[in-house]
Amino acid sequence: MHRKIAATGNEAVANAMRIANPDVCGAYPITPATEIMQRFTSFVSNGQVNTEMVLAESEHSAMSACIGAAAAGGRVATATSSQGLAFMWEMLFIASGLRLPIVMGVANRALSAPINIHGDHSDAMGARDCGWIQLFSENAQEAFDNMLQAFRIAEHMDVRLPVMVGMDGFITSHSIQTMEWIDDETASKFIGEYKAVSPMLDIKHPVSYGPLILTDMYMEYRKAHEHVMSGVPKAVLEVAKEFEKISGRSYGLLEKYKLDDAEVAIVVMSSAAGTTKEVVDQFRENGVKAGVLKPRLFRPFPYAEIREALKHVKAVAVLDRADCFGGSHGPLYLDIAAAMYQSAERPLIINKIFGLGGRDYMPVHAENVLKELVQIAKDGKINSAKEYIGVRE
C-alpha cells in the first residue's frame, strides 16, 4: 500500500497537491518550482484533478487569484520560489489577514541581485513576518508529508491561515530521492473534504471581505491574528499525530537528533540538516557529545520548545542559509537567541552564514563548526559571534 519510489521534491509536492485536489490553483511558474506547476497542470489536463487552473501574468496576480478563490470558498493551492515569492509579498499579508487557508509549496531560492537560481532561504525569510505558517522540509519525503499536512493545518478550524512549505531549491526540489508514497485513497481521506468559512459564493449569506479598518479597530485584528498564531503549534502536533497513523512517520515542531545529552549542537534547517547528522554521527563515534536541532515549524516559532531542547547544551552554532544585512545576525540565529535569552540556563551561541545561492555545504564545514563548538564548550570563549563559512576570504 505504501510504495517506495524515486521522486524529486517538486514531484512530491505536485503529487501532494494532486491528492488534495484543490478547487483553484493560481500560478506563475518560476525556477526551481517550475516542475511543480508543470506536473500539476498535467494532472489538470489529464483530468486527474478537478482544479480550475488560473495561469496568471505574474506572481502578484497568481496570489491575488488564489486569494479571490479562497474567499469565494474554494480549496486553493499554488507554488513559487525566490523573486516570485518576493513579488507576492504584498498579497501574502492579505491572504493571512483575511484568514484564507491557502497552501503553497516553496522551492527556497536565493534573491537577486546578483541573479542566482539556486537554493537558499532568503525568499522565505523575507516572508517570515507575513502572518503565514512556515514549515521547512529536509528532503522530498518531508516536502510530501509537510505538504499533505499543510492542508489540514491551514484548514483546521482553530487556525484558518495560509501555510507555505519550504524545501531547498534544486538540492531538494530537483534531486531524485527514495521516498515512500502514501496511496491516494488513504492520503485524500486524511486531508478530507474542504469546509469553507464565510464563502462569498454562499449568496444566501452575503459577506464582505477586505473592509477598511482604521485606528479604532486595527490593533484588535492584529492581536486576534497573533492569538490565532499562538494556537498553531497545538494544531500542527494534532495533525502530525494523525499523519503518523497513516504513514508511520512522526513529526514534531522540531526534530532533535542526538540532542538530549549533547554538549555541543548545530541548529540548521532543511537539507543541510542531513549532512550535519552524518557528521554528528562521526563525532559521536569519537566520543564527542554532539547533536542537531532542526526546526520544522519556523512560523510561528516554537520558542518554549526550542528553549527546552537547547538549555542544557554548552555551545550551539546556528547555521543560517540567509543573512539579515545591517550588521545583524542571520534570521534563525535571532529567533534562537531570543528564545534562549529567556532561559537562565543557556548555551553560548554563535552564528554561521552558509550555503548562499546554492553554495555547497560540505561535511568539512560541519566538522569545522563542531570543532569550534567543542573549543567554546571547553574554555567558554567566543572568537567570532557571526561568520560566513564556505566563502573565499
Next chain:
Amino acid sequence: MKTWKEVTPGAVITEPGSSRKFKTGSWRAFRPRWIPENCIQCLLCWIYCPDMAIKVKDSKRGEFDYDYCKGCGLCALECPGKKGNKAIVMEEEGK
C-alpha cells in the same frame, strides 16, 4: 467597541447592508447648505452626489442627509442655481 476576542476572523463582514451603520458624515470638514429659494429642482446634485446624501421625495429634492454627506462639495460645484445665485454653498464645519 469590540475587543480583540470579539472581532470576526479576517475582518469578514457577515451582516449585509451594515455599511448604513457607518456614519461617514463625521469625516466632513465643509458642510453644504441648501438655499431652497435659489433651487430650480434640476436634481443635478442628486445625480452627482457620490454618497446618496441628497434626499429626494416625489421628484423634489429635500434636505441633505448629513449622516452620510462627506462634504466633498461636488453638488455645490455642479449646482447651476437661479440667475447666478447658487442653491448650494459650502460652509466650514464648526463655525
